[in-house]
Amino acid sequence: MDPQMPPITPFPAGRLQASATEELLTREFDNDPAPVYERLRGKYGSVAPILLMGVPVWMALGYDEVLSVLRNHNGLWSKRINDWRAYVHGEIPADWPLLTVHLNPGVPFHEGRSHAELREAWAAGLKPFQDRTQPQARRLENEIRGHADELLALLAEGGPTGFADLAAQYARPLTLVACNRLIGIDATTDEALIDTWRVVDAGPDAAGAMSRLTTAIGQVVETRVGNPGDDVPSAMLAAAPGLGTDKVAMEVVNLISTLGDFTSLLICNTIVEVVTGDAGVRASLAGGMLHETVNRAAMAKPPNTNLTLRFATTGTRLGGVAIAPGDPVMPSVAAAHADPGFAGALDPHSVHSSRAHLAWGAGPHRCPGDELATTITTIAVERLFERMAELELGLPADHLPWRSSALMRGLSSLPVRYRLRQQPAAAAEQAAPRTGADRPAETAAGPGPRTQSALARLVRTLLRQRS
Structure with missing residues (x-):
């Protein structure tokens, strides 16, 4: 036996089922999960038995306990x-909402050798776009800046002052067009952008949109065999040709929900953190330390509030609680960040924020795209505040509309009042570049009407639907 392994203890398999009587996802949790975590911590300690949509699971609330589970030494x-013992025994309802998440055949739900092989493929696929010494990364950054400027130019069409929903009009469309660009889908088409939006929105049209996008991604991957492009599937196929096109396509589908949704939420959370933040936040932004600002927002308001389940492979103890073999544990990032043992050691006035937070996970399943998500968020926030002379929330901070789920929490909309800085004519023209067929003829009376891009059409369609 490994000398570092704890002794196997015959923990009672039914203890979790008998102890879990409190449902996590209540109206109180939906309004504000923080008091729920603290009540559970006060009642049970660092590990609490809960019902997750009727299914008993342990929730790890303490920072040390969450980190221990994630590192999985x-x-x-x-x-x-x-x-998962209960799943193997047929005790999980077939219509349990999170079952499809945990049945995902992608890299997040592998272990051992298969996990290592898929992680290597992902690292190779993302490296050209995360390593800023690579030309692909520099091109992507320039494209994201151009898209951000285009979205801000759309705001300017309504005049120098106004109201906007920065979630719908800025953060989400920016990340979705970046996501489609990385996948290799033609991000200039209305259909691709709208379907990606529907998937992330998880509304009634999500299933059909995901089916169409899955087909489109499969077609992209097939065409990259022997004909590589400047995208993630091409890099993955080059690094791990043995995976095959079907497996690569299945993996790449996960970019839509992970990078697309996570990053748009992080952009909004960072904007709120800046607008409502303390002196440390303002100092980091004013000092050109945008990475610090984004890191602080990820720590204070992590989009992934709770992580997917882990299952005990043997009897063990976690935070003094006996965990039976096959018991599920949900690590709570948000609760861990609020743990007095972690939060109490932070200096709220420091320009530098902690690198010990768990917003990106930790250990073998740590998010492989954290640098890419941070870069996209940094560019989005930088371009926004360079363009804004004034920006304030359209609602009190405690009245902002949040959407909560078992795994994620983010703003469903970000209403703001703004005043734009005046731009020289040349800078304004550069903010909405036009080339080829998109450049209208210009006359002595001035430029002709600009042909709308797919990104502009998407935002305008959404605004019409809301009005």
Whole structure:
């Protein structure tokens, strides 16, 4: 036996089922999960038994406990659903809302050798776009800046002052067009952008949109065999040709929900953190330390509030609680960040923020695209505040509309009042570049009407639907 492994203890398999009587997802949780975490911590300590949409699970609330599960030094924790005792015994309802998440065949739910191989493929696929010494990364950054400026130019069409929803009119369309660009889908078409929006929105049209996008991604991957492009599937196929096109396509589909949704939420959270933040936040922004501002927002308001389940591979103890083999544990990032042992050591006035937060996860399942998400967020926030002379929330901070789920929490909209800085004519023209067929003829009376891009059409369509 590995000398570092704890002794196997015959923990009672039914203890979790008997202890979990409190449903996590209540109206109180939806309004503000923070008091719920603290009440659970006060009642149970660092690990609490809860009902997750009727299914008993342990929730890790303490920072040390969450970090221990994520690092998984001794191989005590598995993300394979077949290591979940209740699932194997047929005790999880087929219509349990989170079951499809945990049945995902992608890299987040692999362990061991298969996980390592998929992680290597992902690292190779993302490296050209995360490593700023690479030309692909520099091109992507320039494209994102151009899209951000185009979205801000759309705001300017209504005049120098006004109201906007920065979630719908800026953060989400910016990240979705970047996501489609990375996947290799033609991001200039209305259909691709609208379908990506529908998937992230998780509304009634999400299933059909995901089916169409899955088909489109499969077609992209197939065409990259022997004909590589400047995208993630091409880099993954080059690094791991043995995976095959079907497996690569299945993996790349996950970019839409992970990078697309997570990053748009992080952009909004960072904007709120700047507008409502303390002296430390303002100092980091004013000092050109945007990465610090984004890092602070990820720590204060992590989009991934709770992570997917881990299953004990043997009997163990976590935070003094006996965990039986096959028991599920949900690590709570938001609760861990609020743990007095972690939060109490932070200096709220420091320009530098902690690197010990868990917003990106930790250990073997840490998010492989954290640098890319941070870069996109940094560019979005930088371009926004360079263009804004004044920006304030359209609602009190405690009245902003949040959408909560078991795994994520973010703003459903970000209403603001703004005043734009005046731009020289040359800068204004550069903010909405036009080339080829998109450049209208200009006359002595001035430029002709600009042909709308797919990005502009998407935003205008959404605004019409809301009006």
